[in-house]
Amino acid sequence: MINNENQKSAFIAIVGRPNVGKSSILNRILGQKIAIVSSKPQTTRTRITGILTQGDTQLVFIDTPGMHKPKNELGKYMVRSVTESVAGVDMCLLVTEAGKEITPTEENLMKRFSEQKIPAVLAINKIDTVKEKDVLLAQILSYSKKFDFDAIVPVSAETDQGLEDLIGELKNHAQPGGHFFEDDTLTDQPERVIAAEMIREKILRLCEKEIPHGTAVVIEKLRQREDSEILDIDATIYCEKESHKRIIIGKNGAMIKKISTFARQDMENFFGCKVNLQTWLKVKEGWRNRSGVLKNFGFDPKDFD
Numbered sequence: 001m002i003n004n005e006n007q008k009s010a011f012i013a014i015v016g017r018p019n020v021g022k023s024s025i026l027n028r029i030l031g032q033k034i035a036i037v038s039s040k041p042q043t044t045r046t047r048i049t050g051i052l053t054q055g056d057t058q059l060v061f062i063d064t065p066g067m068h069k070p071k072n073e074l075g076k077y078m079v080r081s082v083t084e085s086v087a088g089v090d091m092c093l094l095v096t097e098a099g100k101e102i103t104p105t106e107e108n109l110m111k112r113f114s115e116q117k118i119p120a121v122l123a124i125n126k127i128d129t130v131k132e133k134d135v136l137l138a139q140i141l142s143y144s145k146k147f148d149f150d151a152i153v154p155v156s157a158e159t160d161q162g163l164e165d166l167i168g169e170l171k172n173h174a175q176p177g178g179h180f181f182e183d184d185t186l187t188d189q190p191e192r193v194i195a196a197e198m199i200r201e202k203i204l205r206l207c208e209k210e211i212p213h214g215t216a217v218v219i220e221k222l223r224q225r226e227d228s229e230i231l232d233i234d235a236t237i238y239c240e241k242e243s244h245k246r247i248i249i250g251k252n253g254a255m256i257k258k259i260s261t262f263a264r265q266d267m268e269n270f271f272g273c274k275v276n277l278q279t280w281l282k283v284k285e286g287w288r289n290r291s292g293v294l295k296n297f298g299f300d301p302k303d304f305d
Contacts, residue, residue: 007178008176009057009058010173011089011091012092012173014095015094016109017096021097022035024125025123026061028157029050032186035197049061049063049188050186053181053183053184053185091121091170091173092118093122094106094110094113094121094123096122096123096143098126098135098154099139101142113147122151122152123155124136125157127154127161127162136154151169153166153169192222195233196218198270201266202260202263203248206258214244216237220235221233229274230274231275231276233276234279237280237282238283239283240285245282249281
């Protein structure tokens with residue numbers, strides 16, 4: 001921790017149901033992609049920490065997986081991840097989608113806020129998709145009756161509308177006591193995790209819907225060449241079925257080439273240098289239900305005891 005009596009900080013858990021734009025909001029706030037984004041639900045698997053420092057105030061965001069009913073060991077890990085993230089933070093940012101009714105998931109989250117006496121701000125995302133203001137006003141009233149939010153901010157991660165107002169509300173919860181990270185820190189995630197997530201995002205976006213959640217990416221090597229600005233990255237993509245492997249490879253290798261090309265472009269933007277990305281595919285059947293494999297893939301061992 002970096003002590004300075006004039007500096008303030010706040011730890012903020014970003015929570016909500018799947019596919020409401022939690023990761024998109026985090027990326028927009030930070031001005032850089034660190035959390036992957038997809039139209040498919042349950043995109044985020046791990047708790048990605050993003051850090052925004054503006055002047056004397058530092059906001060530390062924990063982007064959690066979307067709350068859902070788990071169907072396998074990986075799903076159970078994701079739900080535990082949300083539960084642990086809510087505990088011990090200074091406040092929560094609940095993200096919901098404009099024009100939608102309150103869901104049981106959101107009811108449970110608001111109940112947890114009340115039980116643990118956690119301050120919370122509500123961000124109603126995707127307001128650019130709602131044309132009638134009355135719909136938005138009715139939604140704000142509906143949520144206000146369920147929980148006493150410190151603020152309710154309509155936003156659009158797509159257009160940046162309302163994001164500065166949201167940041168301002170979150171900064172109001174920062175407490176004196178110094179910064180926990182250096183002011184130029186963007187995330188606490190290892191570079192290997194960021195690189196793996198960039199590849200997984202491209203699989204999510206480009207492949208058929210039954211494929212992506214059965215894949216995992218492990219970075220085997222991430223090394224800067226001596227006397228060169230080229231970063232060599234070796235990645236292995238694991239899938240659950242041989243048929244999935246064939247789809248990811250694509251006809252004459254077209255799909256894996258497209259995945260690798262788009263991922264490399266994101267990596268070069270993030271790392272600020274040329275990237276030589278090499279990808280391989282392996283089949284590991286039923287890995288999402290195998291605790292030992294999940295541990296080897298970097299998920300927290302204590303969640304599978």
